[in-house]
Amino acid sequence: MNAHHPIFSINSDKAFEEHALAIFKHQSTHCAVYQTYLYHLGIDPAQVKQTADIPYLPIAFFKSHEVIADSRQPEIVFSSSGTTGMAQSRHFVTDVNLYQDSFKLAYQQFYGNIADTCLLALLPSYLERDGSSLIYMVDELIAQSQHPLSGYFLHNHDELFNILKKLQVAKQKTVLIGVTYALLDFIEAHQLHYPELVVMETGGMKGKRKEMVREELHMVLKAGFGVSSIHSEYGMTELLSQAYSYGEGIFNCPPWMKIVLRDTNDPLSLISTTQTGGINVIDLANVNSCSFIATQDLGKKYPDNSFEVLGRFDQADIRGCNLLVQ
Known part of the structure; x- marks a missing residue:
């Protein structure tokens, strides 16, 4: 049995922050899709000193590109269900462990x-x-x-x-x-x-x-x-971690996963808790793809870091002017 990756020993906000920054540095140079995205945003990875400054890759890139931060061949490729005629998300997993x-x-x-x-x-x-x-x-x-x-x-x-x-x-x-x-x-x-x-x-x-x-x-x-x-x-195809809810639709993450909300009208601005926003996920288990994902879900976050999923953005308008609440 292989030893667990160090992310699975995270037990504090400080440890999470350190691992997240180290993984960001790795992915900003080794994940071509993410590297190009950062370049087009005008972000210099060397200037990113805290997780609050890390940009999130729109989840749609998993439909159009191979999001991979590893030179190894994938051991498995997960794909989303997707309705007929729509592109499927694909997650290339180089280390299924x-x-x-x-x-x-x-x-x-x-x-x-x-x-x-x-x-x-x-x-x-x-x-x-x-x-x-x-x-x-x-x-x-x-x-x-x-x-x-x-x-x-x-x-x-x-x-x-x-x-x-x-x-x-x-x-x-x-x-x-x-x-x-x-x-x-x-x-x-x-x-x-x-x-x-x-x-x-x-x-x-x-x-x-x-x-x-x-x-x-x-x-x-x-x-x-x-x-x-x-x-x-x-959970979703694009993430290797899951959050769970014991009821009332209130979810909690394992220690190597975190939810951050973004402004529905300005996808690059993060917002504080108690407001409603787009759900961004930091999933450190995605170390070999991209750990910083802007999903198409709409949610609310609470002071104890639990969160609620309120619906989805309309596919046609990911900026969130038009919301389709389930």
Whole structure:
């Protein structure tokens, strides 16, 4: 087993700042796309002395360019789902151990030992295509879970219902991770009262159902599963780390990941907490691609560094004059 990368030992703001600046220096010279972007902004990397001065690469570059800061060949290429006819994001990963360490250590931090857990996955739209980083993660976690019933469910909802009932009787610690529309499909056919179950939604409607505001969605899911809160996972093809929410749509990051907000009308200006802005992510696990990403999500950040995702920018206008709130 390789030793973990030093980023996974970060335990203070100062350590985060030091690692982030070191990774910025590396990527500003070794990631051609990022280097060119900085050049066009007129940024001299040598003048960047704090993370607050680091520019964020628009996430759309993952659709049009190979964002890579490493001379090695990629070990794996993750791709986004993307609707038909739209360009897919691609993330060229030269060291898949970084991804494995990132999701395993984060999962353990938020949910404890996976070996004690039965992990059930209801992820049809992800299973039906190649290149999903989420499926890669869930595959690995299922393999690490030592429970014989851990596994995937495509459309076999009756079987999933029976297994959940069995696990509830056995008082087995269980996590059900599901794409949002599939969880709704499931509870339309099967009602549960399973307060101990962790239900984790990810990935939205994928064009299969009408979008719902989070409060309404979580209310429906809580009633259907008989749970007091709905957990969520915030991750994407372009990031090798995930943030998690225990409920109410409030997410927290692992120590090597941070959320910063930008002004919706001026993408290069950062804003303070409590305002709404575009979500920028520092993901230090992206050491071999780009760790400083301006996403197309809109969010709000709180003084304790937790954050909320409020919607997405309209594809057509990333500057944010026209907002499409889910």
